[in-house]
Amino acid sequence: MSGEKAIAASLDRAVKSVLAEYDFSPGVAFRLVNVSENWTYRVDDPATGRSAALRVHRPNYHSREEIESELIWIDALRGASVVNAPAPIAARDGGRVRTVAVANGPARHVTLFDWLPGAAPSADADLIPSFGRLGDLAARMHLFGIGWQRPASFRRFTYDDAAVLDRALWGRWQDAPGIGGAEAAILSRACDEIRRRLAGYGRGADRFGLCHNDLRLANLLVEGERLSVIDFDDCGFSWFLNDFATAVSFMEGEPQVAGWMEAWLGGYTRARALTAEDRAILPTLIMLRRMLLVGWVGFHHEHAAEARALGAAYATGACGIAEDYLGGRFLT
Template sequence: MSGGNAIAASLDSAVKSVLAEYDFSSDVVFHLVNVSENWTYRVDDPARGCSAALRVHRPNYHSREEIESELTWIDALRGASVVNAPAPIAARDGGRVRTVAVEGGPARHVTLFDWLPGAAPSADADLIPSFGRLGDLASRMHLFGIGWRRPSSFCRFTYDDAAVLEKVLWGRWQDAPGIGVAEEEVLSRACDEIRRQLAGYGRGTDRFGLCHNDLRLANLLIDGERLSVIDFDDCGFSWYLNDFATAVSFMEGDPRVGDWMAAWLGGYTRTRALTAEDRAILPTLIMLRRMLLVGWVGFHYEHAAEARALGADYATGACRIAEDYLSGRYLT
């Protein structure tokens, strides 16, 4: 059995065992739907007529306390009707974070959520309206987060240039496929400029706070007039406008990014004003996100199909964007 198949088999066994701790019938079935930082499964119980999303967390990524804090923020957003997000589901003993043994590897935290109807916007569609809705959602979440009194136990990580470029929680960009001497040189210069720009922009409370941090189209579900946001796994403290940078993840070089940005800003500023400095920092935040994703591709290349599909071209594309960023041509 190959390494990837062995991991899948071990996790399938772990999922089967942890589902017994919830109120599902003996008819419950599950299948893998996504592999990224976490392994996400769809759970269907035809006897009870319900479905759920089960997330097996990446080991050594978030602590139990950090995961509990994510769920607390989702509760608060749902309770205030800020966004429609999947409700966490408790096990029979009332706990919402389980820890399950995995054969041949470290134990994993597991969480379960309602399965929400809907689909992400199609890449072939006109995305301007969707980016406008994302901007509106982001501003409402930011305003709520600014005014929300967090519990004393609340703890989430900080997403900033140090986390991306030094702590490398998502993988070293230098190790990604496609990175040679020339690529490392231009991307290193881009990293220096990112640090300089963000230091100048600062972390005032009007600029830096609690964000979704992965508010991209793939995490937006549209079901008729109903709009839902999923996957709060990367929520934490960052520059508020990083939520636009995440919205164009894997599409940073698309010629339509400028139009998408205008639509997102239009949606955002309906409820929250932005300064010229805020708008000017967007290319830097997008470049920072691209550096994160270059590292992510390298880190996940062996087990995530999306990373393998991007391959070395994603790093070389980052170099083209970096050249435009350093010369002041990107999004101008």
């Protein structure tokens, strides 16, 4: 059995065992629907008609305490009707984070959520309205987070330039395919400029706080007029406007980004005012996100199909963006 098939088989056994701890009928079925950093399964109970999303968390990323904190924030957002998000589901003993043994690998944390209807906006559609909706959602979440009294036990990671460029949160960008001496030189200069500009921008309470940190169109579900936000796995502390940078992940160099940004800002400022300094920091946050993803490709390109597909072109494309960024031409 290949390595990937062995992992899939062992996780299937783990999912089957953990589902027995929830209020499902004996005929409950599950199937894998997404593999990224986490493995996500759709769970269907034919006896009740109930569906759920089960997430098997990546190993060695979030602690149990950090995952509990994610669920607490989702509870708070739902309770205040800020956004429609999937409700966490507790096991029979009331716990909402399970830990299961996995054959030939580390134990995994598992969480379960209600399955929400809807689909992400089509990439073939006019995305301007969708980016406007994302901006509005981001502003409302940020405003809520600023005023929310977090419990003392609340723990989430901080996404900043030190995490990305120094601690290599998702991998070292220097290890990405396509990085040679010339590429490393231009990207190193861009990293220095990112650090300089973010230090100047600062971390005031009106600029830095609790964010979704992966508020992409793929995590927006649309069903008629109903909007839902999913996948809070990367939520944590960052600059608020980083939520736009994440919205254009893997698309940072597309010519439509400027239009999408204006639509996002239009939606955002309907709920929350921004300053000229806030708007001016957006190219820096997008450049930081690109560096994070270059590192992700470098770390995953040998074993993740998406990273392999991006390949060396993603790093060399980052160099072109970096040249425009350093020359003051990026998104201007």
